[in-house]
Amino acid sequence: MSKDDWAVADAWTGLRLHWHGYVERVALAHAATREQRLKTEPDEVMVNPDEVAAWLEGTIKAASAPALIKKPAQAKGGATEDARDFADSMQVWRSLASQGESVSTGVRGQIMATAEAVTERECDCQTAAPGSVSRLSKGRRR
Numbered sequence: 367m368s369k370d371d372w373a374v375a376d377a378w379t380g381l382r383l384h385w386h387g388y389v390e391r392v393a394l395a396h397a398a399t400r401e402q403r404l405k406t407e408p409d410e411v412m413v414n415p416d417e418v419a420a421w422l423e424g425t426i427k428a429a430s431a432p433a434l435i436k437k438p439a440q441a442k443g444g445a446t447e448d449a450r451d452f453a454d455s456m457q458v459w460r461s462l463a464s465q466g467e468s469v470s471t472g473v474r475g476q477i478m479a480t481a482e483a484v485t486e487r488e489c490d491c492q493t494a495a496p497g498s499v500s501r502l503s504k505g506r507r508r
């Protein structure tokens with residue numbers, strides 16, 4: 367893999383995307399589907415790939431903070447990754463998001479963080495910018 371594989375594209379700008387961030391404290395097998403997620407209020411709304419990467423990093427870091435990992439069982443798991451260094455992951459997340467993708471990541475058994483890419487057609491929460499039409503006056507679709 368060369369660095370170019372994870373380049374940040376500008377595809378997302380033309381798609382008028384934003385991302386809805388959802389944090390689920392369940393195992394991957396029990397995670398919600400995109401359809402289910404989009405029906406609920408997001409935990410966070412991101413408007414560009416940088417925010418997506420930053421949100422994922424912050425969420426995962428908070429979930430995997432050393433203070434929270436107290437179980438001795440963690441020690442004999444074998445695979446000890448440095449949960450503090452997310453630079454590579456962030457580059458991948460930023461790249462995926464910039465291509466208009468939804469991005470999911472998590473800490474096994476603890477948390478799932480998903481940034482669902484949402485188009486203006488699917489959700490207009492970002493079009494009601496300050497100064498324009500109030501989102502309240504437009505009401506919710508559906």
Ligand SMILES: [Zn+2]
Pocket residue numbers: 384386411484489490491492
């Ligand atoms: Zn939205």
